[in-house]
Amino acid sequence: QKEVEQDPGPLSVPEGAIVSLNCTYSNSAFQYFMWYRQYSRKGPELLMYTYSSGNKEDGRFTAQVDKSSKYISLFIRDSQPSDSATYLCAFSRMDSSYKLIFGSGTRLLVRP
Amino acid sequence: NAGVTQTPKFQVLKTGQSMTLQCAQDMNHNSMYWYRQDPGMGLRLIYYSASEGTTDKGEVPNGYNVSRLNKREFSLRLESAAPSQTSVYFCASTPGTGGSQPQHFGDGTRLSIL
Numbered sequence: 001q002k003e004v005e006q007d008p009g010p011l012s013v014p015e016g017a018i019v020s021l022n023c024t025y026s027n028s029a030f031q032y033f034m035w036y037r038q039y040s041r042k043g044p045e046l047l048m049y050t051y052s053s054g055n056k057e058d059g060r061f062t063a064q065v066d067k068s069s070k071y072i073s074l075f076i077r078d079s080q081p082s083d084s085a086t087y088l089c090a091f092s093r094m095d096s097s098y099k100l101i102f103g104s105g106t107r108l109l110v111r112p
Numbered sequence: 113n114a115g116v117t118q119t120p121k122f123q124v125l126k127t128g129q130s131m132t133l134q135c136a137q138d139m140n141h142n143s144m145y146w147y148r149q150d151p152g153m154g155l156r157l158i159y160y161s162a163s164e165g166t167t168d169k170g171e172v173p174n175g176y177n178v179s180r181l182n183k184r185e186f187s188l189r190l191e192s193a194a195p196s197q198t199s200v201y202f203c204a205s206t207p208g209t210g211g212s213q214p215q216h217f218g219d220g221t222r223l224s225i226l
Contacts, residue, residue, distance in 0.1 A: 008152065032212055043116070043202055043217030044155070051212070088154065092212070100215060104154040 003027055006089055006103030014111050019076040023089035023103045026070060030091040030101075033065050035074045038086045038105065047087075048074060079110045114138050116218035118203050124224045125193045133188040133221050135203030143206045144186035145170075145215060146178060148199040155202065161186055162209045193225045 006023045013019055021035075032051055036044035048063040050056045056063045062075040076083055089103040119134045137144065146158040157170030161180040175197060177189045190197055200222050204215040 004154075006154075034214055036217075041219070041222075043204075043219045045217065046214045049214050099157065100155075102154040104152055 004103045010107040012109045021074040029093045032092045034090040036088040118218035136185045137205040141205035145204040146188045147202045198225045
């Protein structure tokens with residue numbers, strides 16, 4: 001079993017739709033949960049960063065963590081064509097480990 | 113504010129050739145990382161440097177060497193390139209070590225080995 005599972009997509013939605021992106025993980029030691037956005041031919045950029053279970057909102061983006069189910073989600077409201085990108089979930093432990101463990105990414109296409 | 117700068121952006125090599133990928137950050141970060149990104153595989157850590165003067169292996173270090181030249185610069189060297197090393201290479205940095213610190217990435221070097 002992979003440590004992180006993420007559906008590669010592509011996910012195609014019309015402009016204005018609510019988008020739900022998800023990752024599951026198996027390592028119960030993960031304490032930090034991140035979402036990165038990666039545009040074509042660019043490096044990943046941090047979008048959302050959360051610690052522990054619950055929701056975190058930033059504009060049109062909401063990150064949700066359910067540690068009991070080992071499941072994280074990213075919701076995008078009022079999606080725009082500029083949101084078209086690959087979204088990577090990432091996880092790390094609370095200890096001094098350097099490691100970020102990444103999902104393989106979900107490709108999102110928002111159609112005008 | 114440049115952040116993390118990688119050079120070159122693109123490179124084509126022949127099998128057996130050597131090459132050094134350069135990375136520099138201007139954020140005064142202590143820790144730096146090299147990843148490779150392959151389709152369906154996500155980002156995999158090759159090497160990292162927790163601080164100036166130290167380097168450690170990541171998940172896929174075979175075939176690579178690194179040098180932390182100073183606090184700003186962290187280079188990745190392929191001594192004898194192989195087709196399996198065709199990939200997109202990303203450099204990243206964080207202020208310090210520890211899982212609580214999100215990483216800042218450069219825009220990558222696209223490397224093809226024929």
